[in-house]
Amino acid sequence: MNDPHFWWYVTRASAVLAWVLMTAAVLWGITLSTRVFRGADNPAWLQDLHRFLGGTALVLTGIHMVSLMLDPWLAMPIDQLLIPLIAEYRPLPVALGILSFYVLLAVQLTSRMKNRLPQRFWKAVHYLSYVAVLAVAIHGAFAGTDAGAAWYQGVATVIVTASVIALIVRIVMARRRTPATSSSRLTNDGAVPSLAEANPSNPLAVTRMIITAKHPVADGVVRFRLSRVDGQPIEPWYAGAHVTLRLPIGVERQYSLCSDPADRGHLDIAVLRQEPVGRGSAYLHDIAELGDELDVIGPRNHFPLEAAHEYLFIAGGIGITPIRAMIEALPPTRAWRLLYLGRTRSEMAFSRELESRYGERVRVVAGDERTERLDLAGEIAAATADVYACGSGALLDDVIAATPRARCHVERFIAVDRTTGANRAPLVVVARTTGRRIEVEAEESVLSALQAAGIPMATSCGTGVCGTCETRVLAGTALHLDSVMPDDDKDEIGVFYPCVSRATTPELVLDV
Numbered sequence: 001m002n003d004p005h006f007w008w009y010v011t012r013a014s015a016v017l018a019w020v021l022m023t024a025a026v027l028w029g030i031t032l033s034t035r036v037f038r039g040a041d042n043p044a045w046l047q048d049l050h051r052f053l054g055g056t057a058l059v060l061t062g063i064h065m066v067s068l069m070l071d072p073w074l075a076m077p078i079d080q081l082l083i084p085l086i087a088e089y090r091p092l093p094v095a096l097g098i099l100s101f102y103v104l105l106a107v108q109l110t111s112r113m114k115n116r117l118p119q120r121f122w123k124a125v126h127y128l129s130y131v132a133v134l135a136v137a138i139h140g141a142f143a144g145t146d147a148g149a150a151w152y153q154g155v156a157t158v159i160v161t162a163s164v165i166a167l168i169v170r171i172v173m174a175r176r177r178t179p180a181t182s183s184s185r186l187t188n189d190g191a192v193p194s195l196a197e198a199n200p201s202n203p204l205a206v207t208r209m210i211i212t213a214k215h216p217v218a219d220g221v222v223r224f225r226l227s228r229v230d231g232q233p234i235e236p237w238y239a240g241a242h243v244t245l246r247l248p249i250g251v252e253r254q255y256s257l258c259s260d261p262a263d264r265g266h267l268d269i270a271v272l273r274q275e276p277v278g279r280g281s282a283y284l285h286d287i288a289e290l291g292d293e294l295d296v297i298g299p300r301n302h303f304p305l306e307a308a309h310e311y312l313f314i315a316g317g318i319g320i321t322p323i324r325a326m327i328e329a330l331p332p333t334r335a336w337r338l339l340y341l342g343r344t345r346s347e348m349a350f351s352r353e354l355e356s357r358y359g360e361r362v363r364v365v366a367g368d369e370r371t372e373r374l375d376l377a378g379e380i381a382a383a384t385a386d387v388y389a390c391g392s393g394a395l396l397d398d399v400i401a402a403t404p405r406a407r408c409h410v411e412r413f414i415a416v417d418r419t420t421g422a423n424r425a426p427l428v429v430v431a432r433t434t435g436r437r438i439e440v441e442a443e444e445s446v447l448s449a450l451q452a453a454g455i456p457m458a459t460s461c462g463t464g465v466c467g468t469c470e471t472r473v474l475a476g477t478a479l480h481l482d483s484v485m486p487d488d489d490k491d492e493i494g495v496f497y498p499c500v501s502r503a504t505t506p507e508l509v510l511d512v
């Protein structure tokens with residue numbers, strides 16, 4: 001510190017390191033986005049590394065700016081470091097450096113708020129980092145004191161060449177990517193699918209589909225294969241997704257997809273017969289035939305498979321359907337186990353198939369075969385894996401009770417009654433598009449008040465379990481009474497389900 005040149009060294013070292021790390025972050029991001037890891041094991045640390053490189057580059061850029069102020073020779077005033085084009089020293093190259101800092105900052109902030117932001121906005125900000133890398137190169141060449149040094153020119157040549165090549169590869173790969181090769185496996189762009197990504201661009205689009213296969217897979221369970229009537233590939237979807245079938249008898253039913261998400265030729269669902277003759281699932285079992293056409297809404301996903309080092313899947317009965325898609329989507333080398341519980345072996349769809357394909361990874365606990373009692377809490381406590389569970393309400397309650405929140409992921413088929421005793425005070429909702437204020441009485445749902453006011457709202461189950469009516473909350477605090485996903489996840493991405501949910505504030509501003 002006594003060396004009068006100390007801050008000058010810091011300035012130069014932090015600048016070069018920030019530039020190298022920023023370039024590495026961009027190159028790594030491009031590598032992930034070209035999906036060279038598709039089909040290979042792709043643990044979460046690959047994405048973490050991308051974030052770490054970008055975050056460290058930002059910190060080093062901050063150190064660079066502070067050291068520019070502290071260096072006794074340069075002693076740059078803070079306003080000249082923060083406001084482009086007012087620097088006395090080489091204003092244009094310095095401005096490029098300042099703007100690159102703001103881009104880095106914006107990329108980091110929007111990455112942390114990714115689930116709250118429109119995907120296009122987030123991506124647009126992210127793409128600015130390509131420009132920032134080149135802007136930093138110009139900044140260093142014209143504002144840096146080392147630009148004439150051979151070592152600096154060598155580093156700059158390598159970085160700029162690599163950046164340009166990577167950018168060209170990125171553009172070429174993007175153009176060559178056809179819908180059929182867009183991976184729907186665990187990771188997209190090497191990343192955990194966020195809820196926004198887990199749902200395709202228009203998850204409420206209605207697609208006309210035809211039943212191309214129908215056969216029983218267990219007692220009371222029939223597997224249907226659905227293909228698009230127009231023969232086009234299915235929209236990309238992620239494991240854990242479901243579709244809504246609009247049946248000719250005037251009802252809609254939701255079914256989890258159980259096929260491999262990478263197979264874009266068709267969707268498979270397995271339907272448990274649960275209803276009386278002529279209703280919902282019974283209609284599909286008894287009346288729907290090969291060649292019948294149906295309107296299919298989705299796929300839509302509130303149960304996305306996130307990147308983890310290890311998985312413990314727990315399925316109860318027909319809850320095996322989304323779990324099967326998850327198993328199909330995982331790279332072969334990923335560590336996972338399945339506990340599959342059912343009343344009788346004959347009612348457990350896919351149990352033999354899963355056992356024969358995956359051997360000891362699969363433990364089937366059938367009520368009519370069981371010799372020892374399954375210690376579910378003990379199994380979960382002994383694991384460090386992320387737990388994904390789907391099945392009856394009682395099973396899921398047990399799983400939730402035994403699993404740390406951060407590792408627990410469940411999907412319910414039947415809504416939990418959260419409305420009894422909940423605050424049903426009247427409230428006002430404000431529609432963003434028109435500014436109109438709509439009063440919601442204590443006894444009516446927010447959804448029906450919006451519909452009565454002439455605002456078109458998608459709806460299906462009406463009980464807060466399917467997620468069809470998902471609406472973005474722009475201001476106010478939602479009182480979540482649905483069973484779609486954990487409340488903090490909804491708060492994190494800023495949505496609520498107006499068919500059942502209300503508000504803890506007298507007013508909600510909704511993106512409708």
Ligand code: FES
Pocket residue numbers: 458459460461462463464465466467468469470482484497498499500
């Ligand atoms: S309509 Fe199903 S959650 Fe609202």
